[in-house]
Amino acid sequence: MILETERILFFDDAWVESVENMSFTLNAPTKCGPIAVTEKEWEIQPGGGVRAYCVVPWRGGYRFYYSVTLGDGGYCLALLESDDGVSWSRPDLGVVRYGGETANNLVDVGNHWIKGLTVFVDSEAPEEHRFKLLGHNPKEGMFLLTSPDGLTFSRQKECLLPFNADSMVSAFYDPAVDRYRVYLRAWDRTRPIYNVPGSRVVAITEVQSLFEPFPLRPDPPDPWPQRPPRRMFGDELASPMRRLNREIEPYVLWCDEADPDKADIYQSAALHYAPGVYLAFPTLYFHYPPPPNGFINDGVLDLHFASSRDGITWNRKYREPYVGLDLPDGWCTKALHMLNGAATDRYRIHQYVIGSRRTHGEGRTKLDPPPDTKPRTPGSPIAHRIEQRLDGFVSLDSAYTGGTLVTAPFEIGSETLRVNIDTSASGYAHAALLDESGAPIPGYEIEASRRIQANDVRCELHWNGRPDVSALRGRKVRLMMRSRATKLYAVYYRDAEN
Numbered sequence: 001m002i003l004e005t006e007r008i009l010f011f012d013d014a015w016v017e018s019v020e021n022m023s024f025t026l027n028a029p030t031k032c033g034p035i036a037v038t039e040k041e042w043e044i045q046p047g048g049g050v051r052a053y054c055v056v057p058w059r060g061g062y063r064f065y066y067s068v069t070l071g072d073g074g075y076c077l078a079l080l081e082s083d084d085g086v087s088w089s090r091p092d093l094g095v096v097r098y099g100g101e102t103a104n105n106l107v108d109v110g111n112h113w114i115k116g117l118t119v120f121v122d123s124e125a126p127e128e129h130r131f132k133l134l135g136h137n138p139k140e141g142m143f144l145l146t147s148p149d150g151l152t153f154s155r156q157k158e159c160l161l162p163f164n165a166d167s168m169v170s171a172f173y174d175p176a177v178d179r180y181r182v183y184l185r186a187w188d189r190t191r192p193i194y195n196v197p198g199s200r201v202v203a204i205t206e207v208q209s210l211f212e213p214f215p216l217r218p219d220p221p222d223p224w225p226q227r228p229p230r231r232m233f234g235d236e237l238a239s240p241m242r243r244l245n246r247e248i249e250p251y252v253l254w255c256d257e258a259d260p261d262k263a264d265i266y267q268s269a270a271l272h273y274a275p276g277v278y279l280a281f282p283t284l285y286f287h288y289p290p291p292p293n294g295f296i297n298d299g300v301l302d303l304h305f306a307s308s309r310d311g312i313t314w315n316r317k318y319r320e321p322y323v324g325l326d327l328p329d330g331w332c333t334k335a336l337h338m339l340n341g342a343a344t345d346r347y348r349i350h351q352y353v354i355g356s357r358r359t360h361g362e363g364r365t366k367l368d369p370p371p372d373t374k375p376r377t378p379g380s381p382i383a384h385r386i387e388q389r390l391d392g393f394v395s396l397d398s399a400y401t402g403g404t405l406v407t408a409p410f411e412i413g414s415e416t417l418r419v420n421i422d423t424s425a426s427g428y429a430h431a432a433l434l435d436e437s438g439a440p441i442p443g444y445e446i447e448a449s450r451r452i453q454a455n456d457v458r459c460e461l462h463w464n465g466r467p468d469v470s471a472l473r474g475r476k477v478r479l480m481m482r483s484r485a486t487k488l489y490a491v492y493y494r495d496a497e498n
Helices: none
Strands: 016-020 022-026 030-037 049-058 061-069 075-082 115-121 131-137 141-147 170-174 179-188 199-207 251-253 263-265 271-274 277-280 283-287 299-303 306-308 335-338 348-356 381-389 394-398 403-407 418-422 428-434 455-460 476-484 487-492
Touching (some): 049 115, 049 348, 049 381, 061 115, 061 381, 170 271
Antiparallel strands (some): 170 179, 263 283, 283 299, 335 348, 348 381, 394 487, 418 487, 428 476
């Protein structure tokens, strides 16, 4: 989990008992530019390249993993480190020998070709398997690598999934269900797009162990046919593994009638955000016509927002982009993908995206174009940081003339109540506590409330000049907020909130 303490978040109406003159608003993050650019010899070799994947909290700081394909066909990961999720550097790891030296930031994955990977720290695992890397390739399917330190990974024997997952997976251990949850690409064969007999969706599998093959549906309808052989990663001709079509269920994210009919969901970037809160940042892929009028598998991609209370049933209430494409002078003018994981500080959450000035299939005129043998350009972004207010993805906003919220009942578990709120200068709010029946609790009426006029992620509520609510600890209450021109993001009712 990104945050470990329970909280009320207003991305849906689960905590809303009644509301008047207030509306839900999806809040766009701030784009903050690249966190690092290609500059090392191993990042700019002819025929090579880098691809960013995930950020992982570790020992009070953060690690950022990206893959490096070397010009000679070798494959490894690379690592950036940060104390705050903002400033990143390349550590000398002393693990992988390159050019006769080990003074580099390369991570050993045994030269295994890995696509669509994610890394996470498994606090429930034995030390030798503390770091888990889940990835795949079209020749071998999905597999697991583990490591005690996140610097040298060993591949485990089992093939977890004998299918081509194709894009970035999201995975984590979820203590709420005592299972590992893996979100991966599948296909809906009933919804073709142009000449492709299907559209991309996101499926989930829940397993007790990542050392055993994933359970598969024995009789999936309309399975994908075997694809023709092609050359993969410099090897002999081989047939790519088939795509998923209902072999793993349920499907949890897909395009519906509210979306463009030529769009699908590319990947999820799902994460366990807080207790009872799961967020995803799916890539929506808007397809362009194929040859002869266009390129192969072509289109533009941006980022959207989805939320869930259980990780299975997802709500795509907000259909506008969460992160839109850049203006023409930006790096991400035609494509965006959210990476797995996040970093946090007292006031903000930092996430990371990759993007492109090219459409998905731009220049792709045949299935197997020759590899690019030109040197890579130094200075290309490895990834970009975006910044959001802590818990600020969605707010419940009151009208300029005023609005009222009454929450569903919650049990007070702290000495004070705090809210994540922004009134700016022209707004303000007052709060009251009600019992479960909706009657005001003496001493905590609206009239006793101190005026709230602040922009703060932890604004204490006061009644009669005091913030103390310890007399109500363990009791179920409702919070009533009367406000004007105010954005309310969250309510914190448990001790030690993040």
